[in-house]
Every structure is written in C-alpha cells, then in structure tokens.
Amino acid sequence: MNREIIKARSGINKSIRNFFTEKGYLEVETPLLSPSLIPESTIEVFETEYHSLKRKPVSLYLIPSPEVFMKQLIADGIGDIFQLTKSFRNYEQSGKYHNPEFTMLEWYTMNASAADNIPITEELFERIIHDRGKAGIFSPKIDPRHLTPPFRRMSMEELFFEKSGIDLAANLTLEVFRETARNKGYRINDADENWESVFNRIFLTEVEPFLPSDKPLIIYNYPSGIGCLAKDIPSSPWKDRWELYCSGVELANCYTEETDPQKAADLFKKEHRIKKQTSEVTPHYESVLNSIFKKSFPESSGVALGVDRLIQIFTGTDRLEGVILFPLSDILAQ
C-alpha cells in the first residue's frame, strides 16, 4: 500500500466532512448490522447471528448501504444529514471497481429534488480538487478537466439512443424490449430476463463503455422499469433520479426520494418476492417499511457515492484494491 494513497484517502475524507459540516449537514453514525433491510432483488447481503443467553439467536445482516437507518432518522425529522460508512455486498467479486466491503458516502438534502443535488455534488468536487491542489498530490496520470465541474448532463433516453440506436420510450414492455434485444443479436433467456436485465445487458455492452469521459457525466431520468425508491416523473416512463459517471465509472446515484407509503410498500413486496426466488438470504423488511413510512416521509433527495472509487479516480489508481487497505482479495490470497 502506497503511503501517498493513504494520505490522499485521509485528505479526501476530511474534505468531505468539512464540506458537509460547513453546509449545515449533521454527520450521523448508524449501525452496520440490522435485523431487517430494504429489499433489493439484485443485491446479495451478508448474514450473521446475534447470540445472547437470554433469547433465541437473531439473524442480523450487514447493511448494503446506510439508507435503511438514515431514512428512519429523516422520517423522524432530523433534517439534512450525511454519513461516511462501510457497506457490504455479498457475491461481489473483487475487481477493478469492486470489493465486497467498501466505503459509502450518503447524504440527504431536505425539501430538495434530484436536480438540486447536482450543484451540491459539483461543489463537493470543487472542494476536493481545491483541497487536494493545496496538498499537491494530484496524480500526473489524470487530467484534472475530467473531474472538474460543471458536469455534463444527458438524459438516459438521449444517451441510450445515441449509443445503441434504441428508443427506450418505444421499448417499455418486456416483450417488445426482449424482441428488440434479440434482433440485435443478444441471447435472451425468457425465464429469468426481466426488463432491468435486458436494459443493463444493452447498457453495459453498447452504452457504458463509450460514455464521454472528458467531463464528469450526469445521466438523468432513468426508466421506471428499474424499480427503486425514486419518485416517478408524472405522465412519463421515467423516474426522477440520476447517476454520476467519472472517466466512465459509475460513482454516485441520486433520487428524488419516494414519499408515497403505498408505492414503497408495493416496491418492497415485489423486490422481496423476487429475492425469495433468487437469493439464499432474504431479510424481512416489514419493520423497516413501517419505521420509514409510518408518518409522511419528508420531501427530500439522497445521494450515495462510492468513496473508494472516488479516491481511485482522483489518484489515478488502476484497480480499486490499490486504494483500499487490506482488500479482501489480498487477505484471502494469503
């Protein structure tokens, strides 16, 4: 492990904390272990057991993101908050941009939409660049312009069409989308190919590898076919969310947060049902759903940002393992 990288990591963490604290966000620390989680059918979680002499063992799960607890604080009216914390995803194979244990920055802005969080993210980048500039540890491998705001903004619809020639708005049903994909030569297995999976198959093959990387890129308005806790944009097939890509790497995800308890309940139910068919570990979700949506959930927008990838990009490090102290792949190889 390179000492310069450890220093860069420490410096970027400090910039993040200073930035949000000065903006009036409250730093919170929430648990890594939870007895219930927000169900996400595509995320596999780590399971463990809590033992005590007084009661039966309780299943606990390592959080795949701090959302589950931060949203309970927001529901209770805490206001703007941020957190830098470890998150865990099982079955993640160590690789260029993955480690099963990683660091997540998550922040929530009250009375805000996803669009309002774009300038805040730009300011955060400016702050990191400013602070790193002073420290004089910008990697010669990276072109600072690739990381410097203002971010480029493109809608998913326009980007998808530009790169693949596919009009997403004309492919909103699974049957039509599968047929479009087959006509382009994709091997699609009907049994386990849902809309999200056809979308990502094409996105990862024809779009993501060719994303413009001369500036950070915000892709906004994602198809509602990808279920998540972002609000629908009324009278459209899109959800009000964006993702940030830097040098072609997915770095952050932002929603205008869903506030409708019924829509959230429907999503949780659906995701849990899929999860039961596909995963060995299926935490229950009912208590989380009740805690978050027991009263009206505040209008807000949340961003989750992969800190290891951020450090990787800012230091020009080729592999994620290069910025993580004791990456799991190294520990297991010993």
Added chain:
Amino acid sequence: MIRAGALEKGSAILIKGEPFVVVEREFVNPGKGSAFVRLKLKSPSTGQVLRETMKTQDQVEDITVEDKECQYLYADEESYHFMDTQTYDQFEIPMKGFEDYKLLMMDGETYKVIMWEDRPLDIKIPYKVVYKVTDAPEAVKGDTVQGATKMVTIETGLKVKVPIFIKEGEMIMVNTETKEYVERVNS
C-alpha cells in the same frame, strides 16, 4: 454448463461450436441492477476477438481442457512452433490473437499448452518470469523526473521500464500480465 460468473482468465468455452479462451474478465455490477461480467474472448484458431457482456447467472458451455508440457521451439511469421515433450510430436499455434506471447516466451523453454481434443487453445505463461537484461542504457544522472526509471530490453526483445540501477546482464523478474518490472533477482 457453467455460470458466466464462474469463468476465469484462461477458461475455455464453446460459442456456436467454436472454442474460445477467456483472456480478460471484469466483474461489473450496476448500483441498481443485476451482476454482469465483461469478457474478452479469443478464438485460438482464427484469432477472432469477441467482447461479450453476460449476466453472471447466464449459462455458458464450458469445455474440459488439459495442460500439456511442451517445448517452445521458435516462432515464424505466423505461428509458434512447439514440441510435445512426451511424444516428441511437433505442432504449431497460430500467432493471431496471441502476438504478445512472442515477447514473453524463450526459445527452448517448456510451457504448459492448454489442449482441447488435441487442439491447442492457449499457452500458459507463468505470472512472473525471470529474464536477462540484454540491453540497458547508462542512467543519466540527475534525471529523476520520470521517478528515476529507464527502459531496458530483455532477452525476448520486450522493453521494460526499470529503476535506473539495473545493468545489462542482470536478471529481473517481470509480471507477464502487465509486462511491468517486479524486482531484481540476485544470482
């Protein structure tokens, strides 16, 4: 059949009846989406390169291969020539798609060749190999802008960036995947 997520570099699979070797494999998992694996595949017979993005759950047809100890004799314009060290049979492997092996293999050395039904699919080059430095310029004093490194040539003809203290005739260990210098080997 095997799940695409279980494939590794060097795994061999059949696509439309033709064998392909996995030369690169990168796991990719969108924050909100299924897990995928990006594969770079090469056909050993034609050199054709395929880039496939598969769900890690996708089924692919894997093939059973065996490693055979073979002696590398020489390379001509188009092929690598090998001899099976047990049967003394000679055979060739087309260079197309595997051009960079030329700068990593040493004439007369024994390598493991991956065979499928008597067809050579790939050559296994050890991850780290010790080579002799055959040409090394004298280091220019005071030139530390590049982090005090210089380019040298090793016995296979490969050019490697090394620290300035490396001299001609010395042995160095090279990472054959990244083609980068690892360390000096004292004899």
